[in-house]
Amino acid sequence: MVCKLCDLSPGLRLFGRRLKQTANLMVGMPDYDTYAAHRSATHPDLPVMTREEFFRERQARRYGAGGGGLRCC
Amino acid sequence: MSSAQASGKNAFNWLLWLAVSVLGTVALGVVALSRNEPINAIWLVTAAVCTYLVAFRFYSMFIGRSVLRIDPTRVTPAYRHNDGLDYVPTNKWVLFGHHFAAIAGAGPLVGPVLAAQMGYLPGTLWILAGVVFAGAVQDCIVLFVSVRRDARSLGDMIRSEMGEVPGVIAMFGILLIMIILLAVLALIVVKALAGSPWGTFTVFATMPIAILMGVYCRFIRPGRILEMSVIGVVLLLGALTYGQTVSQTPALAAMFTYSGETWALILIVYGFIAAVLPVWLLLAPRDYLSTFLKIGTIVALAIGIMVVAPVLHMPAVSRYIDGTGPVFSGQLFPFLFITIACGAVSGFHSLVSSGTTPKMIENENQIRMIGYAAMLMESAVAIMAMVAACVLEPGAYFAMNSPAGMIGTTAVQAAATISSWGFVITPDTLTQIAKDIGETTILSRAGGAPTLAVGMAHILSGVTGGRALMPFWYHFAILFEALFILTTIDAGTRVARFMIQDLAGIFVPSMRRTESWVSNVVATAIAVAGWGWFLYQGVIDPLGGINSLWPLFGISNQMLAAIALTLCTVVLFRMKQQRYAWVTIAPTVWLSVCTLVAGWEKLFDPTPAIGFLAHARVFGAALDAGKVLAPARSVVEMNRVVTNDYINAIMTAIFMALVVAMLVCGVISAMRALSNPSVTTKEVGGGLQTV
Numbered sequence: 001m002v003c004k005l006c007d008l009s010p011g012l013r014l015f016g017r018r019l020k021q022t023a024n025l026m027v028g029m030p031d032y033d034t035y036a037a038h039r040s041a042t043h044p045d046l047p048v049m050t051r052e053e054f055f056r057e058r059q060a061r062r063y064g065a066g067g068g069g070l071r072c073c
Numbered sequence: 074m075s076s077a078q079a080s081g082k083n084a085f086n087w088l089l090w091l092a093v094s095v096l097g098t099v100a101l102g103v104v105a106l107s108r109n110e111p112i113n114a115i116w117l118v119t120a121a122v123c124t125y126l127v128a129f130r131f132y133s134m135f136i137g138r139s140v141l142r143i144d145p146t147r148v149t150p151a152y153r154h155n156d157g158l159d160y161v162p163t164n165k166w167v168l169f170g171h172h173f174a175a176i177a178g179a180g181p182l183v184g185p186v187l188a189a190q191m192g193y194l195p196g197t198l199w200i201l202a203g204v205v206f207a208g209a210v211q212d213c214i215v216l217f218v219s220v221r222r223d224a225r226s227l228g229d230m231i232r233s234e235m236g237e238v239p240g241v242i243a244m245f246g247i248l249l250i251m252i253i254l255l256a257v258l259a260l261i262v263v264k265a266l267a268g269s270p271w272g273t274f275t276v277f278a279t280m281p282i283a284i285l286m287g288v289y290c291r292f293i294r295p296g297r298i299l300e301m302s303v304i305g306v307v308l309l310l311g312a313l314t315y316g317q318t319v320s321q322t323p324a325l326a327a328m329f330t331y332s333g334e335t336w337a338l339i340l341i342v343y344g345f346i347a348a349v350l351p352v353w354l355l356l357a358p359r360d361y362l363s364t365f366l367k368i369g370t371i372v373a374l375a376i377g378i379m380v381v382a383p384v385l386h387m388p389a390v391s392r393y394i395d396g397t398g399p400v401f402s403g404q405l406f407p408f409l410f411i412t413i414a415c416g417a418v419s420g421f422h423s424l425v426s427s428g429t430t431p432k433m434i435e436n437e438n439q440i441r442m443i444g445y446a447a448m449l450m451e452s453a454v455a456i457m458a459m460v461a462a463c464v465l466e467p468g469a470y471f472a473m474n475s476p477a478g479m480i481g482t483t484a485v486q487a488a489a490t491i492s493s494w495g496f497v498i499t500p501d502t503l504t505q506i507a508k509d510i511g512e513t514t515i516l517s518r519a520g521g522a523p524t525l526a527v528g529m530a531h532i533l534s535g536v537t538g539g540r541a542l543m544p545f546w547y548h549f550a551i552l553f554e555a556l557f558i559l560t561t562i563d564a565g566t567r568v569a570r571f572m573i574q575d576l577a578g579i580f581v582p583s584m585r586r587t588e589s590w591v592s593n594v595v596a597t598a599i600a601v602a603g604w605g606w607f608l609y610q611g612v613i614d615p616l617g618g619i620n621s622l623w624p625l626f627g628i629s630n631q632m633l634a635a636i637a638l639t640l641c642t643v644v645l646f647r648m649k650q651q652r653y654a655w656v657t658i659a660p661t662v663w664l665s666v667c668t669l670v671a672g673w674e675k676l677f678d679p680t681p682a683i684g685f686l687a688h689a690r691v692f693g694a695a696l697d698a699g700k701v702l703a704p705a706r707s708v709v710e711m712n713r714v715v716t717n718d719y720i721n722a723i724m725t726a727i728f729m730a731l732v733v734a735m736l737v738c739g740v741i742s743a744m745r746a747l748s749n750p751s752v753t754t755k756e757v758g759g760g761l762q763t764v
Contacts, residue, residue: 022170023299025163026368027361028429032296035157042155055296056353058158063352063564065571065587 028062029055090130097123104389105194111384114460117197118378121456125449128205133213133445137438140645140653141217145438148758150224150431160224163433165442171433173447174364175425176212177371179258179558180415180630181455183521186528187623188412189462189470190400192390195409196459203410203417204452207660211418211634213444214641214657215426220440221756224431227423231640233755234647239738241579243636246731247424248572249724250629252600254421255565256607257626258558259344260618263336263608264520265551269512270329271320271544272551277329278312279359279556286358298361305362313548320511333612340562341605348566348597356563363557370553374457374529381535387463387470392495399475400519401620402682407671410663411627416455418664420633422448458521461528468498469506469515473524476617477517478704487516511544519619526550562604569600610717615704616682621721624675628668628725632732635664639739646746647754654743661739665732672729676722685725689718 021031032054039048049057100120103112137143154160163171188196215227222230228247232240266272286305294300319325331339347355396404401412415421426444434440462470471491472480480487484500491498507515510530515523530546538545571587573596578585584592611618638661645654678684681691692714695702705711746753 018164018167020299021164022167023365025167025171026174027298027357027364028171029298030158030161030163034161038155038157038161052295056291059353059357061158063356063567065574 029058090127093123093126097127104197107389109388111386112389113382113384114378114464115382117193117385117456117460121197121201121453124201124205125453128209129441129446129449132205133209133441136210136213136445136656137441140650140656141214141440142650143217143437143440145436147437149220149434149436150757151433151435153758154223154432159429160432162435165435165439168430168433168435168439169443169447172425172430172443173450174368175429176419176422176447177367177451177454178415178561179261179522179554180419180421181451182458182525182554183261183623184413184416184627185455185459186462186521186524187400187474187619188409189387189459189524190391190398190474191394191405191409192388193385193459193463194389195394195405196413197456199409199413200417200452200455200459203413204448207634207638207664208416208418208422208452209445209448210656210660211420211638211641212422212426212448213440214644215423215637216431216434216444217437217440218641218644219427219431220434220437221754221758223757225427227427227637227640230427231636234640234643235738235742239735239742242731242734242738244572244576246629246633246636246728246735248569248576249727249731250420250626250633251565251569251572252603253607253622253626253629253724255344255562255569255604256611257619257622258561258565259337259340259604259608260611260622261520261522262340262555262558263333263612264518264619265522265526265555266331267333267336268330268514269320269551270326271316271511271548272555273329273331274319274325275309275313275316275548275552276555276559278316279309279362279552279559280355282308282312283355283359283362286362287354290358291353301358302361302365305358306366309362309366309552313545313552316548317511317544334609337605337609337612340608341601343559344562344566344605345597345601347563348570348601349594356560356567359556360560360564363553363560366553367557370529370550371454371457373533374461375453377529377532377536378457378460381532383460383464383532383535385460385463386465387467391467396680396683399471399479401623402616402680403624403671403674403678407667407674408624410667411624411631411671413455414627414630414634416452416458418631418634418660419451420630420635420637423633423637458525461525461532464528464531465524466498466502467496468492469503469527470524471496472498472503473515473517473527474519475517476519476615476620478615478617480516482516484514484516509540509543510547512547517617519617521619522551522554526554566597566600566604569603570596573599610713610720613704613710613713614717615702615714620682621685621717624671625721625724625728628671628675628728631664631668632728635661635668635732636735638664639735643739643742643746644754646743647752649746649752651743651747661736665736668732669729672725675725685718685722689715689722692718 032051035054036048097120100116100123103116104120151160151162185196218230219225228240228244231243266276282305286301290301319329394405396402468491472487480490484503488498488500488503507513510527526547529550530543533546534543574584574587574592586592611622614621638657642654642657642661645651645657674683675685679687681688692702692711696711701711705714
């Protein structure tokens with residue numbers, strides 16, 4: 001029984017993570033961990049924004065010129 | 074898997090789809106053929122859901138495989154330009170949520186409520202047919218076209234596939250639809266909040282709450298959106314509860330009671346201030362709050378309808394298909410098809426489908442699920458709005474949605490008039506409903522939001538709380554819509570500002586500098602003045618404003634859809650897939666016919682309630698005779714009514730000209746593609762090419 005829960009919990013954790021990602025992306029906020037992983041994998045020599053900088057940059061972008069803040073009626 | 078097992082599974086699949094189809098047909102039959110006997114809303118929901126399932130399984134698969142020839146091996150922009158920010162390969166369910174949140178707005182909640190005056194059947198059939206063959210097709214193909222072009226925007230793609238002139242025409246069209254959209258949304262807020270201290274108080278309270286959230290999220294716990302939103306929702310519910318005390322305390326109630334005109338001015342000033350404030354302070358936090366509230370409310374409404382299984386009291390088809398309805402004037406064709414835009418087909422979605430979503434698609438084989446299915450979900454929201462409007466007694470529905478000029482301003486007058494139309498209702502019932510929802514009156518609250526709120530209160534109080542909680546549910550629904558619309562007004566004013574700067578930049582290059590304070594203020598002022606003007610004239614309109622503004626909005630929205638579908642058609646021709654081009658040509662033709670006929674009638678119909686010019690003539694003649702017609706109170710107001718009519722007429726003419734111009738450009742582009750023996754699309758990437 002305990003083992004079954006162990007097997008289940010990674011699935012549950014992934015579900016929770018996806019749910020959180022969905023809620024964040026609904027308001028235009030992409031996943032910070034994905035961003036950080038991408039940066040360190042592809043541009044290890046360049047600086048990476050902190051969580052806070054990332055939040056501010058994305059927020060300004062969503063409502064800025066050419067951003068994605070467009071929503072339907 | 075052995076072949077016997079595989080064929081067994083196959084047979085089971087076919088049986089399952091057969092069952093879904095049969096169930097859908099039976100449900101549609103019940104919905105369509107019931108006469109003189111109220112039916113249960115579950116039939117409507119079942120018919121809709123089965124239609125969606127079958128359409129998604131078969132029609133969208135046909136579109137994906139045969140028409141678009143989706144290529145799962147092709148690299149998408151999310152991988153090609155992956156930057157972890159705008160371009161991010163995203164899990165399809167996560168992206169589905171993002172896309173749905175971006176396309177679902179107040180539109181699908183309002184259109185069906187207005188269209189309910191013709192009965193539930195015409196609107197429902199159009200919502201279902203429209204979404205399957207037009208709306209979802211548009212969203213899906215625009216998404217596909219954008220994914221194949223590095224996720225470029227609609228305007229950009231029109232420019233590159235069709236030419237500079239159609240590009241500028243489309244840009245201009247998008248700006249105009251934006252202005253009309255903001256005006257009509259603001260008008261809905263005015264109609265819902267004028268004379269309602271409870272609603273006004275809670276909407277005012279959202280501002281300090283949002284600012285608190287903004288400060289929290291920027292300085293105290295940076296970036297914790299979800300945490301902050303939970304706090305925001307709790308505070309909001311607190312404000313909502315306290316609103317009852319406000320409405321019951323005369324001194325407080327007086328502070329929060331405003332007329333429609335005052336509300337219009339408040340919104341105009343507010344729109345300007347909100348659009349120049351830093352986004353993190355007010356706009357962003359309120360956007361978060363309203364998005365989560367919206368998703369929550371939609372889910373709650375869906376559960377409510379399934380649990381309560383309410384009966385629809387509205388007839389299947391009412392006498393107002395003849396065009397004499399009090400909510401909006403004009404016959405079933407073409408006016409039903411422009412009244413329900415969002416939920417059936419919404420041109421606005423083409424901007425979202427060519428916006429952020431194509432930058433995040435992992436694989437082309439997810440386009441169907443994101444583009445097509447998300448629109449089916451929005452259509453389901455429209456069906457729920459239709460249900461919410463039709464659970465009301467028709468008499469109450471018409472009392473709420475008819476202008477004061479028609480039904481008078483007291484419950485006795487209204488009940489007498491509406492009963493004489495054949496929808497029997499007593500003055501006591503009208504007063505009782507107002508009392509049940511904690512308002513002083515429900516008369517002439519056109520615009521959809523209050524009707525939807527009463528319907529929702531009716532349904533949700535059936536789930537929990539009973540009559541005691543009805544006022545709470547009603548004001549919750551009003552708050553949710555108002556909050557949502559105010560956010561759209563903020564964000565939309567900003568978007569309109571950027572568009573104005575972009576367009577004006579063609580003539581005055583310095584206007585393009587979005588970091589320049591002067592050009593920002595000028596462009597914002599133009600944007601606010603644009604929608605503010607239409608809003609104010611809508612508020613003082615004798616026919617209730619919705620009657621003139623909503624058709625303009627519907628026409629402009631369908632016009633944009635026709636433009637987007639024209640682009641899709643041209644792209645199909647250039648891909649040498651013209652044998653399947655009917656998939657986009659059919660909805661393009663239908664929408665063009667609807668918008669052009671509706672536009673023509675709005676211009677030249679001799680009935681003053683329909684034709685802008687006829688209305689101008691009536692008021693002009695009265696002016697010449699020295700008379701003042703209600704609700705105008707002076708010669709100045711009379712002049713204003715006439716001017717408004719002419720401006721509305723000019724707007725309509727511009728929309729019609731835009732549609733015709735785009736169609737001509739589309740035909741020219743398609744002919745050119747036909748005469749060229751090779752594929753001429755300007756796609757980016759392809760095959761197994763990596764980066």
